[in-house]
Amino acid sequence: MDYLLLQVLNGVQLGLLMFLLAAGLTLTFGIMDLVNLAHGSLYMMGAYIAWMLIGWTDSFVLGALLALPATFLLGVVVEAIVMRRLYVRDHLEQVLATFGLILFFNELVRVIWGPAGKSIAVPAFLNRTVEILPGVPYPAYRFAIIVVGALVAILLAWLVARTRIGMLIRAGASNRRMIGALGVNIELLFTLVFGLGAVFAGLAGLMAAPITSVKIGMGDDILILAFVIIVIGGIGSIKGAFVAAMVVGQIDIVGRAFLPDFLKTFLSASAASSAAPAISQVLIYIVMAGVLVWRPTGLFGQRT
Amino acid sequence: MSLIASLRTPRGLITALLLLVLAVLPLLTQAFDQRYLLSIGTRIVIWAIAAISLNMILGYGGMVSFGHAVFFGIGGYAVGILSHHGVASGFVQWPVAIVAATLWAALVGALSLRTRGLYFIMITLAFAQLVFYVGGGLEAYGADDGLNISRSRFPGLIDMRDKASFYWLCFALLCGTLWFCSRFANARFGLVIRGAKSNELRMMALGFPVFRYRLAAFTLSGAFGGLAGILLANEGAYISPAMMSWVKSGDLIVIVVLGGMGTLFGPLYGTIAFFVLEESLKPLLDLLRKGWGEYWQIVFGPMLVLIALYARGGIDSLFGRRHG
C-alpha cells in the first residue's frame, strides 16, 4: 500500500514536470500556431544554465532562480531571431526549422560544456525525507517538485481563466486579426508567451536535473512525450495538457515500478527489466492512438 | 516530355550525369582506390529509396509523416530476426519484410489519416516511437545495442557480401523505385493524391473517397520504406533501434524538403546533398580549426532553419521551372 502510494506520487511528480513542458508547447501552438520541436532544447538549456549558475553561486536556490530569467532571455532571443518568422509558415516548415534548432542546441551544448553529462546535487535542505502520511517517508526534493509544479499549474489556470492571454487561449486564437482586434500588441504578446513557455521548460529541466542528469539530448525524448500529452489533451488546451500529463505520468511510473515484477512471473529477470520500460512507453502510445481514434482532436481539443 | 528531349534541359542533363556517375560508382571508387566512398554511395542510394517513398506521401500527398524511419526498422528487423533464427534466404526474408512494413503502414495509416495537421504529424511520430521502444525492449535481439546479422543469401544470383554487387543491386532498386514514382505521379492514382493535397474538400466534392486513396498511398510508401530497411540492414549487417529513431525520421523529412518536395528526382538530390554536407562540413570545419569538425551540426542546424525559411522549392527548383 505504501509502495503503491509512493509510486503514485512519483507519477504525479513526473506528470507535473511533463505538464510544465507541455504547457509551453500548447501555449505556443494555441496562440501562435507554431509547432516547436526545439521546446525540448529549452528544457535542456534550462538544466545546463542552472548547472552553471549553481556552480558559480554555490547555491541551488540562487542558481535556479537566476536560471529562470536566463532561460526567459534565451527564449526571447530565439523567438526574435527564428520563431517570429515561422508563425505564418506551414507546419512542415516549422518542423524543419525547429528540427534544425535541436541539432544546433545539442551541438552548442557540446561545444560550451563538453560531451560529458553533468549532475546537479539535491540541495542539502531538501536532501531528506518528509512524512507525507504518518510513517510514510517521501524524498523531500521530489515533494518540492510536486509543490512547485502544482503552484505553476494553479498560476496557469489563473492565467487562462482570468487574463487576456487566457481569453485568447480559450478562443483558440491562432488568428492575428482577431488578436489585433482586441487591441493587443501582437509582436510583444507572442514574444512574451514564447518567453514564458521557455521559462516553464527551463524550470522543468532544472528541477528534473538532480533526479535524472544533465546531458545532451535530454530534452528530445521528453519532448516527444510532451507532444503526446498535448495531442491526447487536445492541442491548445491547458486543462487537457494537465489531465493528459497526469495520465502519462502514472502510466510511465506504474510501468517502471510494477511491470518488472509482473513480467518476471513468465520472463527471465533480465528480459523483464529490459522489456518493462519499453512496455510502459508502448502503453503511452497505445493510449494516445486510442484517444485519437476515439476523438481525432484530443480529449479537450477544439473541433478542426 | 520524352526522355531524349528532357536531356536538353539543365535539369535533365544534370540528372542524367548524376545517374551515370551513380551507375559506375563502384568502378570509380575502385579506380581511385576510395573504398570508403562506395560505402557512402551505398547508403546514399538506400536513403534515396526511403526518401522517394516518403516523398510519395509528403511531397505529392501533403501528408507530413514524422515517423517514416520506422520502415527502416521494420524492414531491417524482419531480415535480422529471420537471419538470427537461421532463415538466411533472401527469398523468404525480403517478402516477409515487405509484407510486414506494408501491413504496419496500413494499420498506422488507417488510424492516423483520420487526423489532420499537427495531430497527424504527432501520431505518425508516436507510432514510430512505439516500434522504436519495442525494438529496444527485445532482449533476445540485442535490445538497445542491436544485433549483428548475416546478410541475406540469394544463392546463385548475387553475393551480398561483395560491396560492388550489393551497390549495384541497391542502384537497380533505386532506378526501379524512381521509375515507379515517375509513373505513379502522373497516373490516375497519383493525380488523386496530388489533388487531395491541393484541395481535399474539392476532391471529395468531385466524388473521390479521399481517405481510401491516401491510405493506399501511405501503405505503398511504407512498402518502399520497408525495402530501404531491408537494404540498410544488409549494408551494415547490423540492426538496432537507432535505425528508426525519430531523428532519422526528421532527417528523411529534411532530405525531401531539401531536394524539392513533390518532384521526381528531388529526394535523390536531397539525399546526395545531405550526405555530402555531412561528409564535407566535418573536414571544412576541421580546416578552420582542428577538432571543430566534430561540431558540424552547429552549422548544419541553422542551415536547416534557412532552408525552411527561404528555400521552399528545394534543390530541384534551382534547375529552373518545371514543365507539366
Next chain:
Amino acid sequence: MAEPMLAASGLIKRFGGLIATDNVSIDVRPGEIHALIGPNGAGKTTLVSQLTGNMQPDTGTIHFAGRDITHLPMHARVRLGLARSFQITSVLREFTALDNVALAVQAHAGHSFRFLADVRRDESLRGPARRGLEEVGLAARADTPAANLSHGEQRQLEIAMALAGDPRMLLLDEPMAGMGVEESQRMIGFLQGLKDRRGMLLIEHDMDAVFQLADRITVLVYGRAIASGTPAEIRANAEVRQAYLGEGDA
C-alpha cells in the same frame, strides 16, 4: 407533375444553442431550377452542406433519386449524380484548367487505383474534359494553371467540373458571386440551357438572376423556410417582402 429527384424533409441542425436549420423541407424536380434565397446568415450554406454530405443533420432525412442518402458520405452522393459548386471558388489551383476537369471526369470513371498509365495521354479523360471546357467557353484556356485564371473564368471552371460526371442534379452555391454584369448574363444563359437535362438547386444573391432562372423559390430566414412558391407568388408574399426583399432590393 414529376416526382422530386432530391427531397429533404424535416432537416434540423443545431450549433450549440443556435438553430441553423430549423425543420426545413425542400425538394427539386427533374428539369426544374429551384432557387434558395435568404439574407446573409439565413443558413443557406449550412443547408447545402447537409444536402452535399459535408455536414450531418441532427434530424431529418434526405432522399435522392429514390434513395435515402442521409448518411452517405459526400463522395458517394456525388457518384449518384448529385454534384455541387462552391460559394468560394474551389478549384485545384496548381493544376491546369484541363487537368481540373479531367480529374472531375476521372472521379466518375470507375476507381482510380491505376498506378502506371499517364493520365495526360488518356483520351477517355482528356476528350470529355476538353468538351466540358468548350461547353463553358474555356477551351482557349485549357493549358492555363487554374490559379492564373480570372475570377469569372474560375467560376466557369467550377461549373465545368460540376458538370463532368453528367450529374442529374446540380447544387450551385452562388455561381454568379463576384462576376461582372456581362459574365453574369452569360452564366444565366448557360444555366438556362442546362436545365432541360437536370434539376438544379440554386443559391444566389443576385435577385435579377433568381427571378430570371427559377421555376420555384424558397425563402430561408433564420434557418426557417418562411415561404415557397413560384416567382410570382414569392414577389407577392407579404412576409417575404417584409423579411427579405424589402431590405436590400427595394
